Amino acid sequence: MKLIIVILFGFLWDNINCFENICRGNSTTLLLSSTYINLFATLANDGNFDTTASYCSHTDINKDIAWFQVDFGKLYSIANVKIYYRKEGDDGMQPIRFRQFYLDVANSSATQSSTIQRVRCYTDKTTAPDVPRNILDIPCKHTARYVIVETTYDAPDDGLYTGAMLEICEIEVYGCESGKYGENCMPCQGCETCDINSGQCEECTDGRHGRNCSSICGHCVNGKPCQRETGVCDLGCDPGYQTLHCIEACSGGVYGQNCSLPCGQCLDNEQCHHINGTCMNGCGRGYQGLNCTEVCTAGYYGEHCISICGHCLNNSACDHITGVCEQGCESGFQRENCTEVCTGGMYGSNCSVICGNCFESQQCHHINGTCMNGCSRGYQGVHCTEGWSGRFCQEVCTAGFYGENCSSICGHCLNNSVCDHVTGVCEQGCEPGYQGENCTKVCLGGMYGSNCRVTCGNCFESKQCHYINGTCMNGCGRGYQGIHCTEETVTNHQVNANTVVIQDGQGVSARKSVPLDIMEGSAAAFVDTVLITRHVIILLEFVNRDASPDIKGKFAQKPVMVECMVQIAV
Numbered sequence: 001m002k003l004i005i006v007i008l009f010g011f012l013w014d015n016i017n018c019f020e021n022i023c024r025g026n027s028t029t030l031l032l033s034s035t036y037i038n039l040f041a042t043l044a045n046d047g048n049f050d051t052t053a054s055y056c057s058h059t060d061i062n063k064d065i066a067w068f069q070v071d072f073g074k075l076y077s078i079a080n081v082k083i084y085y086r087k088e089g090d091d092g093m094q095p096i097r098f099r100q101f102y103l104d105v106a107n108s109s110a111t112q113s114s115t116i117q118r119v120r121c122y123t124d125k126t127t128a129p130d131v132p133r134n135i136l137d138i139p140c141k142h143t144a145r146y147v148i149v150e151t152t153y154d155a156p157d158d159g160l161y162t163g164a165m166l167e168i169c170e171i172e173v174y175g176c177e178s179g180k181y182g183e184n185c186m187p188c189q190g191c192e193t194c195d196i197n198s199g200q201c202e203e204c205t206d207g208r209h210g211r212n213c214s215s216i217c218g219h220c221v222n223g224k225p226c227q228r229e230t231g232v233c234d235l236g237c238d239p240g241y242q243t244l245h246c247i248e249a250c251s252g253g254v255y256g257q258n259c260s261l262p263c264g265q266c267l268d269n270e271q272c273h274h275i276n277g278t279c280m281n282g283c284g285r286g287y288q289g290l291n292c293t294e295v296c297t298a299g300y301y302g303e304h305c306i307s308i309c310g311h312c313l314n315n316s317a318c319d320h321i322t323g324v325c326e327q328g329c330e331s332g333f334q335r336e337n338c339t340e341v342c343t344g345g346m347y348g349s350n351c352s353v354i355c356g357n358c359f360e361s362q363q364c365h366h367i368n369g370t371c372m373n374g375c376s377r378g379y380q381g382v383h384c385t386e387g388w389s390g391r392f393c394q395e396v397c398t399a400g401f402y403g404e405n406c407s408s409i410c411g412h413c414l415n416n417s418v419c420d421h422v423t424g425v426c427e428q429g430c431e432p433g434y435q436g437e438n439c440t441k442v443c444l445g446g447m448y449g450s451n452c453r454v455t456c457g458n459c460f461e462s463k464q465c466h467y468i469n470g471t472c473m474n475g476c477g478r479g480y481q482g483i484h485c486t487e488e489t490v491t492n493h494q495v496n497a498n499t500v501v502i503q504d505g506q507g508v509s510a511r512k513s514v515p516l517d518i519m520e521g522s523a524a525a526f527v528d529t530v531l532i533t534r535h536v537i538i539l540l541e542f543v544n545r546d547a548s549p550d551i552k553g554k555f556a557q558k559p560v561m562v563e564c565m566v567q568i569a570v
Contacts, residue, residue: 019079019174019183019196027073033110034060036165041068044168049084051134053093056086056169061161067150068166069110075178078105079196080139081121081147082174086167087134095134096158097165099126101151105144118148128157143178143193143202147171190214204228218246240275249274264292286321296320310338332367341366356384379422386422397421411439433468443467457485 022028023045030041039058048055059066081103085095104118121140126132140147149171152164176185179192181199188194190213191201204213207223209231217226219241220233226245227234237246239257250259253269255277263272265287266279272291273280283292288305296305301323309318311333312325318337319326329338334351342351345361347369355364357379358371364383365372375384386404397406402424410419412434413426419438420427430439432450443452446462448470456465458480459472465484466473476485 019176020185021172022072022076022078022175023070023171023173025072029071029073030057030171031069031071031110032057032059032166033065033067034063036060044068044171045070047170049170051084051087051169053086053088053167056167059164059166061165062163064164065150065152066164066166067110067148068168068171069149070147070171070173071109072145072147072173075107075143075145075193076173076175077143077178077180077193077196078140078147078173078175080137080174082137082172083135083149083168084170085132085134085136086169094131095167096128096131096155097151097153097167098124098132098134099128099130099155100124100153101149101166103138103140104148104150105140105142106146106148107144109146110148110150115150119144128155141196147173218243220246238275240273264289266292286319310335312338330367332365356381358384411436413439431468433466457482459485 023030024047028045030045032041035041036058039054039056041057043055044057057068059068083103085098086093087095101124102115102120103122104115104120106113106118108117119142121142122136122138124132149166149168151166154162154164175196176182179188179194180186181188181194181196186199188199188201190205190208191203192205193203194201199212201213204210204225207217207225209215209217209226209228213228215231217231218233219238220226221236221238223238224233224235226232232244233246236258237243240250240255240259242248242250242259250256251271251274253263253271255261255263255272255274259274261277263277264279265284266272267282267284269284270279270281272278277291279290279292282304283289285303286296286301286305288294288296296302298317299309301307301309301318301320305320307323309323310325311330312318313328313330316325316327318324323337325336325338329335329350331349332342332347332351334340334342342348343363343366344351345355345363347353347355347364347366351366353369355369356371357376358364359374359376361376362371362373364370369383371382371384375381380386381404383404386402397403399418400410402408402410402419402421406421408424410424411426412431413419414429414431417426417428419425424438426437426439430436430451433443433448433452435441435443435452443449444464444467445452446456446464448454448456448465448467452467454470456470457472458477459465460475460477462477463472463474465471470484472483472485476482479489481487481489
């Protein structure tokens with residue numbers, strides 16, 4: 001009675017399984033390496049457990065290898081494989097061809113994989129004359145798409161055929177879809193695949209580590225998995241992260257690969273984006289660009305680089321942060337940023353020049369000092385400074401000077417009188433020989449003397465006489481004589497070329513014939529002997545005008561003041 005109970009319990013244990021027979025799935029296909037007669041692979045998946053030959057799949061005879069393959073069509077978590085092999089009673093055909101088979105699982109088919117590319121679940125080691133049991137339930141806890149039963153065994157006690165053969169009557173594979181476990185096929189926790197019974201993670205999903213893959217990996221470089229046990233990123237971190245586990249973002253003003261790049265000038269020195277260096281809240285004063293590494297464009301400064309530089313000297317750029325013109329201001333502007341015009345009666349470079357006497361003491365133009373609304377009473381000129389001197393332009397010009405800053409010299413005013421300190425006009429008139437309001441122009445047009453009203457004489461080739469005394473500097477025209485060339489020449493007064501005529505301006509006072517060689521050789525001695533009733537006469541003007549270079553040199557040895565004219569009659 002006890003024996004019967006034990007046998008019944010064993011039978012029930014062998015036939016009760018909590019998992020699904022995934023061989024019966026719609027996507028499952030069966031395949032034989034070869035087929036004997038019409039005993040196809042599908043006979044092993046029809047739900048008929050009869051182990052008689054006609055109900056079993058059968059590979060062909062005389063083959064070196066025989067295999068039977070189950071393809072689930074996708075990955076499954078396998079718990080166990082149950083095989084029903086051919087056996088016909090105790091006296092009939094025994095499972096002698098089942099000796100030394102092996103059971104593999106794989107992710108590629110038997111036609112595309114060798115045994116070294118598979119995972120071995122079981123190898124039978126039975127040798128003749130013993131035989132294995134014909135019904136085997138083999139544990140095979142793996143995740144795979146294919147289950148392969150294979151043999152190369154040629155039974156020596158097979159009296160009918162030779163070669164490796166398989167005669168599988170039914171095969172059952174129990175398990176769950178990949179990523180599930182337990183009798184209810186619950187999802188694995190934290191991993192793609194887990195132990196089919198306990199749910200213990202076998203391999204963590206990329207991005208997880210630790211017991212049951214419950215911890216998330218850091219930012220390992222290029223998405224590489226971290227170490228399952230420690231979570232360390234062996235190959236380093238993605239840009240923007242640091243430490244062995246790559247879970248800490250860059251900080252302390254750095255970013256990027258290995259946190260090696262310095263942040264730009266972010267607003268209030270905030271940390272830039274740990275990956276790309278962007279300043280999320282904008283840039284500090286004087287900087288621009290996404291990463292705030294670019295200084296303001298020339299001519300701009302300050303926050304957001306929107307403030308325009310002042311009037312910096314020579315159009316130089318101002319400081320991109322403060323706007324200070326480091327080289328100074330253009331003329332007419334002041335303060336550090338050169339944005340304020342000159343005020344307080346000043347203008348020009350550094351606002352250092354004092355404005356003139358502008359109307360009602362108004363501010364002059366900040367750049368050029370012009371009095372835009374005119375001058376105060378008594379002043380004139382663009383800057384309202386003409387005619388006055390002194391720091392405050394309250395003093396008239398020194399005698400002989402006039403105009404802006406009293407820098408212009410008066411003309412030839414009559415009797416050395418003072419010209420107008422503002423305009424330079426000679427109010428008493430001009431000295432003889434000069435004309436114009438300011439008496440700066442000499443007489444022209446054949447006139448000379450006071451107010452340029454005296455007509456010149458008959459000068460040589462009608463040239464202008466001396467503008468003051470009317471003297472014809474280059475001699476007289478033909479037929480005239482005298483200093484002013486106003487006297488006609490008398491025919492009976494013709495003299496030889498070596499005759500010296502000495503005149504005092506009112507006629508001939510003396511005439512002396514001198515041999516030319518004496519005149520040229522001893523001209524100075526001759527002049528010393530000539531006495532004129534009214535004046536002492538020397539021949540200096542004669543020498544300067546008409547004498548040869550040698551005579552000029554000799555006369556120059558005894559210069560004397562003259563008031564008469566000596567000439568050689570021609």
